[in-house]
Amino acid sequence: MATSRMMCPICAEDFDDVRHVLKHFRYRRFPCGHQGCTLEFYTKVERTTHCTQTNHRKTFRIIRVPYLDKLVKLMIKDARRLFKRRAAPPAAVRP
Ligand SMILES: [Zn+2]
Numbered sequence: 001m002a003t004s005r006m007m008c009p010i011c012a013e014d015f016d017d018v019r020h021v022l023k024h025f026r027y028r029r030f031p032c033g034h035q036g037c038t039l040e041f042y043t044k045v046e047r048t049t050h051c052t053q054t055n056h057r058k059t060f061r062i063i064r065v066p067y068l069d070k071l072v073k074l075m076i077k078d079a080r081r082l083f084k085r086r087a088a089p090p091a092a093v094r095p
C-alpha cells in the first residue's frame, strides 16, 4: 500500500501514518483485554506486540467512538489537501 504524505492541520507537521491524528485525540481503539491490564493502543499491531511480549491474552475488542471516527476521517482529508497545496509550485510569487 502506498503511503501518502500529509500535513497535520493541528500541528502542521508532516506525517504519513494515521496514528499521528489518533494521537492528537488520544483515540486508542485497541484495549489489551487481559484481566487487570488497562493498556490501550492506537493500532492492532501495537496491541499484538504488547500481548506477545507480556503474554497477555489477546481480545478482539475495538473501542469505537463514532464522533471521533468522523473527525479523524475529516482530518485526514484536510491533511492530504494541505500537503498537496504546499507541495504545489507557487503560482505567482512575484507581483
Ligand atoms: Zn499533528
Ligand SMILES: [Zn+2]
Residues within 6 Å of the ligand: 032, 033, 034, 037, 038, 039, 050, 051, 054, 056
Ligand atoms: Zn496487557
